[in-house]
Amino acid sequence: MAHETLPDLAVFDAVLFDLDGVLTPTAEVHMHAWQVMFEELFAAWDITPPYTERDYFDHLDGKKRYDGVASLLRSRDVEVPWGDPSDPPSADTVCGIGNRKNAVFERVLRAEGIAPYPGSLRLLDALAAAGTPVAVVSSSKNAEEVLAAAGIRDRFAVVMDGVIAERDHLASKPAPDVFVEAARMLQVEPSRSVAVEDAISGVQSAAAGGFGLVVGVDRGAGKQDLVDAGAHVVVNDLEEFVR
16 A cells, blocks of 8 residues: 555656665575675684674675675774685685675575565556656676566666676765666666665665655665665655555
8 A cells, every 4th residue: 555645656757776675685685695604704714793684784785795895894804805806706805705605695596586575566567557767776796687587677678787887887885876877878867766775875875866766665774774874765665655
């Protein structure tokens, strides 16, 4: 049931969605993969304090993989060489550690598959019926694989993901670069468009990009934290927008 006070997203020129935690529950897979990998790493390197779920929201959620690794290690006063994206998962570099986590994520995705949130799918259906363009703006390099696995890749004319961001040297969320570039690719003005995010860094990115409406989806980050980051409205599920 839609809230009467919520704006009609179909009146905007476009709606740009984050992927993990907004369209698909892949955030849960990412969270689990990060936890497994960092708990093993912290134990092997005798790093304290131990990894907690809060670390995911504070340092990893919404960021490009390697930026997230560097941020979390820095929070424990640990510095390692950046390395190269081609580093094997066994390498003790930022890139190697990020690749180690990604191997866990890909294994789980292949084994269990993924399905879009029902409420998010209903909103996509409503926007399609209204003729409102939609795009995906994800920091993940797995976005194409996740969208295909969820059966919704063909709904999006534009997918701005971690692969494109790295290729074009676009700064990671919370910088506005990826959202602004996705709007450009979709040929819409941010000020007349909606950005939908569940991550604090993603909300900050959209707010910095000047989007006309920034929607926070509270999947665990916390309503007040999302508002403080720049969300104009926060919902628990995107079905609340379906009229």
